Amino acid sequence: MSDTSVPAAAVAAAPDPGNVKKDGSERWTQTLRDITGGSAMISVLAVVFALIVGAVLIAFTNERVQETAVYFFSRPGDLLQAVWAAVAGAYSALFQGAIYNFRANNFLTAIRPLTETLTFATPLIAAGLGVGLAFRVGMFNIGGRGQMLIAAGAAGYVAFAVELPAGIHLIVAILAGLLGGAIWGGIVGLLKARTGAHEVIVTIMLNFVALYLIQFLLRTPGALQAPGSNNPKTPAMLPTAVFPDLFGPRYNLHAGFLTVIAATIFVWWLLSRSNLGFQFRAVGQNPSAARVAGINVKNVYMYAMAISGALVGLAGINQVLGTVTTGFGAGIDAGIGFDAITVALLGRSRPWGIFAAGILFGAFKAGGFAMQAAEGVPIDIVVVVQALIVLFIAAPPLVRAMFHLPTPGTTKKPAIRAVKARKTNEVVAK
């Protein structure tokens, strides 16, 4: 009687068959918590290791390296030199394509890659913030694609079909997009709160719904389709609703980057300074304690998903009002909704961490093209490096979850979790 851990330990050893599924989902929730809750050091190490593995791949695929490897034993120096040349060349091209181009004649041209990086980073940060916020409330939002598409559709429609004075037009278009994303995310929260539907399933399905809805609207004259065109593409955005360039027409960087900075500050304030964020985190860490403390868990799920959807929607808004202002098709999300998961993981679901991770991924994107152009290294290497980063961050808890190994820490832990599983689901079900 004196200690709760004993029966609980037994529970862990002999789980209720009815609870097995719940136990499983709880295991994944814990995994999510492990992945998102680790230290910044792991993120940094993951990036470093991924770059090292990337270097190995670059070396392997380099022709010069392959040639010199043939006579490695007679002249090993050649191989090492070739490896160095390949890796250094590729990474320096990556750097010059992403941050600062040393070969440019003047500073204004040399700094252009950095602005490219920030342009690429803008939607990644916005969507990453949305996904990260959902993580903090204990939810996995993989509906980035759908939320981006709906937000892009709403913002885009206002931007090309409604005529308003400059400035006001842009603000109204942004608000329409945010609302679209919030509704698309809010549906998920509503379904989870009212019916207990799992947000992963719902978000995936809503991605398809949004895709086909947008595709339909893009083919419907009077909706999103450009007048007089047969292509599934919208007309160009009116200039009054387009993000102005930040540093003049020489650079692609637009004022959307400022909205993303504002969003980062907002999420920081929300999570660490507001009472709503306090409730978000409480529910994310321990829904049953939150419920006992009088927090309305269902409402928290709905608010959190709506805000998450709006933030992801901001990525879609930035795409149509900033990056691709000449009209868009159904591919406007460009996979950002999924990259955002990576960004949120790398940023540990912390607002400024996500900001930094978004810029890093923006740099990979910007630099990847330069690397391919300058050194002939396939851009896929960048994708591989990104994938490896996720793998290194997620692997230890993933491996533990897959093989049912105990979480490092006290032996009590699995026991407590087995009980928690039941309650977590009850909270949702009720």
Add this chain to the structure above:
Amino acid sequence: MKLELRGITKRFGALVANNNISLTVESGEIHALLGENGAGKSTLMNVLYGLYIAEEGEILLDDTVQKFAGPGDAMKAGIGMVHQHFMLVPVFTVAENVVLGHEQTTFGGRLDLSAARAKVREISDRFGFDIDPDALIEDLPVGVQQRVEIIKALSQDARVLVFDEPTAVLTPQETDELMIIMRQLAESGTSIVFITHKLREVRAVADRITVIRLGTVVGEASPTATNAELASLMVGRAVELTVHKNAPELRGTALSVKNLSVIDSRNQIVVNSVSFDVQAGEVLAIAGVQGNGQTELTEALLGLQHHVTGSIELDGKPLRGYSVRHILDSGVGFVPEDRTEDGLIADFSIAENLMLDRSSGAPFVKAGNLQLGFRATFAAEKIREFDIRSQGSEMEAGRLSGGNQQKVVLARELSRELRLFVAAQPTRGLDVGSIEFVHTRIIETRDSGIPVIVVSTELDEVVALADRIAVMYRGEIVGIVPGNTPRATLGLMMAGEHAPETKALL
């Protein structure tokens, strides 16, 4: 087969779950292992079944020492286990489940299901089970599923069968049938270990009874022992607790509960038409063996249960059917039974935990902004007042000791303006010093004129704190008796008996 456990000791970190436990089960004997939840029964059986490796001690079957590296070894040696929660695949048939893990195959790796069917038929005929080998598990009632578990164990030639809380999921009729089956098995020479905390069943079926408490064997009893003797063995505590308190200063009825019933998620009535009053300035203790509806009763008071009928009135205002938020705002303080699960957020700081149930308004929140300055001052003050041993208010609550965690919960709940204080198992898992602190606080709360409900399964705690004692058994209040009622009487009531003298008091 004769089973003997010698000096089994199993530790989890600092916690000793089984301390030098010895046990002998003769061939053909039903040996009941009686103890409260958390006493270490299941741990012991998991050691026997090879799921845990004991640090010390040995397991003997027919006087030969056994070494089990896993359940497979235990099964081979002839030990079978009927788990509390069945280990069956719902979409498989009976025969498929029975051979699962020991599938016999014919040429080409095809399953030999006809052999499995024959085996199921043979065993079920032997015990009159009447089970169709081709029925799907999910279509079978719970009691029959349990028989499939038994068949599964017997098909592996188990000669020692462990039943882990087998009646927890059964209806009374199914329970009676299970008793008959257990008897039959014993008569055919199977040794049976029967784990339970239900006294009635033990006395009905056991040949011998071993009582375990806090991981040690506290006594052996024969089935002729009275319920009161068994109950006091189960729940007694060696350390005598004394709380200095004066006679209660009653200030009129504050909480009035009438005909309160709770139906749980499995559609079972867990609290059955319970009525009681609590006066301002008194402690009503709710005693009883764990699992007799106390948890659900307190959860119903706080609005955490969803199928509640009857009425709950606090100071004349109804509480039933309102949200937890509303009930907390009405002045109900609540110390939940499971501190780590429902009371605290382990990853939150002490300060954050102290504001957990006041996250929607003043003084901790203004215009949606957390008042971090106020929170820090408040936390520092409470840490001092409640003597929470920590490295400051920003330390994570999960890193505190159990006693200090409970102090955080108490500090949070007692710092609101209360009209009712409900504490469920307030000292579970705490050291003696912390227990004293918690008890003193509870009595102080009472003396300030607040009605207090303490739910406890520990008789000593009940006796130390209570002005009146309500004893719960099977979801009902057996009786409400004065705080100075003798333990023997309480023990009887906890076993569900209206003893003559207790009836007189009702």
